[in-house]
Amino acid sequence: MANFTSLEKAVDAVMSDGVCVAFEGFTHLIPHASAHAVIRKEYRNLTLVRMTPDIIYDQMIGMGCASKLIFSYAGNPGVGLLRRLRDAIENQWPVALEIEEHSHAAMANAYEAGASSMPCAIFKGYAGAELKQVNQNIKTIHCPFTGEELVAVPSIQPDVSFIHAQKADKKGNVLIEGIIGIQKEAVLSATKSVVTVEEVVDELKTHPNAVILPHWTVDYIAEVPGAAHPSYAQGYYDRDNAAYIEWDQISADRTRFQNWMVENVMQQTTDIFAKRVGFLAKDKLSKKSEH
Amino acid sequence: MANFTSLEKAVDAVMSDGVCVAFEGFTHLIPHASAHAVIRKEYRNLTLVRMTPDIIYDQMIGMGCASKLIFSYAGNPGVGLLRRLRDAIENQWPVALEIEEHSHAAMANAYEAGASSMPCAIFKGYAGAELKQVNQNIKTIHCPFTGEELVAVPSIQPDVSFIHAQKADKKGNVLIEGIIGIQKEAVLSATKSVVTVEEVVDELKTHPNAVILPHWTVDYIAEVPGAAHPSYAQGYYDRDNAAYIEWDQISADRTRFQNWMVENVMQQTTDIFAKRVGFLAKDKLSKKSEH
Amino acid sequence: MAVNLAQEKNYTADEMMIIAASRMLKSDDVCFVGIGAPSAACNIARLTHAPDITLIYESGTIGTAPDVLPLSIGDGELCDTALTTVSVPEMFRYWLQGGRITIGFLGAAQIDKFGNINTTVIGSYDSPKTRLPGGGGAPEIASQAGQIYITMKQSLRSMVNEIEFFTSFGHGKGYDDRQKLGLKTTGPAALITDLAIWKPDPLSKEFTVTHLHPGVVPEDVQANCGWQVKFSETFSTTPEPSLDELKVLRDLYKRTEEAHKTS
């Protein structure tokens, strides 16, 4: 049952050291504000789950929150590598990081299975791929009708999932539009969920088949405009590509990274996100009016 | 690649005796016109697949088109039993009918698996249910991680699927809205597909996450207004509940059934469907304007 | 047929059944609704004491609030008034199997005293006397919804000592049969007929009459039931339908009748 609260109170309610937590958003609607709220509380030994652990997991790993990462593509999308994640894997800095690595297809199937209360997912995949040899959570299974060899992976069922969405109505029904990624599955597969939204509206006026999470499937909702920055929220503000490119520099050096995190995360509050997207939203509107 | 053609030419192109054919539409958008076009061509020994073989399969079975039926709920929805189907199963009239019976969950999973090129689907189901003992296509399988017993069924991959949809654009992209049922899966799981639509429009202006079948996933498209009657097409015309209730009488007697089929199907053409929904559409519009 | 003493009091046994069934539901329930009497009961609950109840029909409509009762599980009215409508595979995977349904509300063609349901066949499966529609969504609703409520009219044909086919598993042969199958859900928790309210005995899981509808005597219940009926030691009388409940029910039926006539 959806409780409207502040992001900080929601984090307090669901998080503790050692939990398995997913932050999802496939390029679009990445829950940056939630990640920062969690980083500020200095949780430790988290198992982080995310298909594409881009900047937010680079930050959480670099700040020493995580002891394990389950993922399928660890890059700064369109830019390059994740330098804090590399430092953790290559040099155990600031702490050692265990990894469980999959393909996108495997993670997507595993979330789908988690949302369906299945213990595992089966699919066709990993043909000739070496991940099978380094990840014991990739097994083979045979179709009981044809004998065909298929792949099985355990389902993903995080203790907590964080997502960002465009809108909630006043009852707590949540609307996700555009690139919907794996967010619905992330919430439905998790024991507890926290959803930040751009705005709370009286009514979700949308298409009958739009992606909506009913209020009774969501635990906490916090209205945090701009919470996806530098990712984007379709209909609200554009992706801040420059920030992604800049991250490559910030994360290249441990000290610069730490200073940046102190200044931009540790000493900030959630309110900062609304300011960060101001110029992006305005720009978007002016671009729209040109058309 | 979508070819625009008449329903009759599409049927000729995809159908032959003995094929496995699905007609889908879960209460909404049931492809009645397609079923009638197939009945008029007097195909024999078809394997019919459909979650809810309501009136259209009662008609096809009563006309002797089918030798096998794969299904999960064989009723006249909200009215009662299917009398022609009963006659075939209980008395082998007009011909014997082999049945492969599942639950809705099994059929839905099996279509999903078919659309995904999987040989089988796994799910939790049939707990304590006796269908497991009479259907050898329900097997058990164990999760390779937890050992939990799960159910497996073969995927559904028909030779031909027929569906009805609201709109196609001029390129052949197909839009389905409202109760979307299993139609997307029916098309994607089939070797060939025929889609009737209420209308062909210049552009599908809809929500980014609406259900659309791209033109290259569909084989034949025929514009047949009213093709779902007495089922309905959301946004076009309402369900003709009276016709469903009347069917209970028509189908109760072999002779009455045959006479009805001659008059209303065998001696008709596809054009009749537009006329059948005229009063329903008008009624709907007048009701709308009252609000 | 059931004795209709109730009619003398200006409401029918059917109305009492639907209203008694509606009272089982709460505003925070998420209810997977079967067509017919279950659908009527669920909507009466929504229109009276449980305005925030979430009604889900297997056609994929979630959080629906129809103005008239649907004839089928997929009438347009359900989608028009729903919070959202999902595909059928999603309905069965994320919503039912996902464990998000608190109540599955079913009807039954044939039931036994442990709440096992047959909607498949009368006679043998291979050469049936009467071929019924089959299970549809029910086999998985019966095992995956948190609790199962069943509503049906009593008769010697429908309430039998042994059902002819286990379409949907209730409490099996009673006691801990569900746990033995690995099920964690409660299973049948209430049976609401036109004569009485039944609940499973906590130990044996056999349906036991806890309430007789007004004017009904124990002999009426036994006369319309194929097994030896057990009565709770403390069984009492179902409260009569209130005027408000009756009005809401009759208005709903009236709107429904008119809607189905014209379309």
Add this chain to the structure above:
Amino acid sequence: MAVNLAQEKNYTADEMMIIAASRMLKSDDVCFVGIGAPSAACNIARLTHAPDITLIYESGTIGTAPDVLPLSIGDGELCDTALTTVSVPEMFRYWLQGGRITIGFLGAAQIDKFGNINTTVIGSYDSPKTRLPGGGGAPEIASQAGQIYITMKQSLRSMVNEIEFFTSFGHGKGYDDRQKLGLKTTGPAALITDLAIWKPDPLSKEFTVTHLHPGVVPEDVQANCGWQVKFSETFSTTPEPSLDELKVLRDLYKRTEEAHKTS
């Protein structure tokens, strides 16, 4: 770095690579697009000779037609211009695994002569020298798309005799290795670099140079490739970029640069 004779003719080797890659695509292709050079090539094809090509990005955008190149696989531009956008599980199940993709267009960090790709790790998996991003969608694209095209700049570091990790399977050790794995798809069918076009030998499946880009000599190719290069007996010269191709490419890059600056 590759020798850039091409620059003398007023286009860069990179431009030649993107344009040569774009020419591989046809209007009826359904192409699963990787980010970077593959994305540029696919959109140039769409904007020149293959206007009806269907471009799919793994973020779920189907039939997209971006006005500027996306920086990521999930930029808003992709969704805004797409025919439809589906969830990620659906993308991988119905569309890729469903066998509906004719071309998977990939980049590579490290490739061998049989088109096997490493994007996982340099050094050992357990204690890597350089941890790369990993496979993402590529392991299944490589096995499930009808054919695979690869585009990348040549260097001794990227084109190696033995890759350090099999992220995505190409032709394995060549010959019928794919069939032995049960794969029915073609696998790597073309490699387009900044110096040449390569196609697998019909028998051995080893990448063989079929076209040198204008101004490139065989020694250039060998100098920037870690394995012993084979040349087709009939190898010829890649047609130069047309003025139209160059204009479309440069306009696209210009629009892209401006868009990424402002947002």
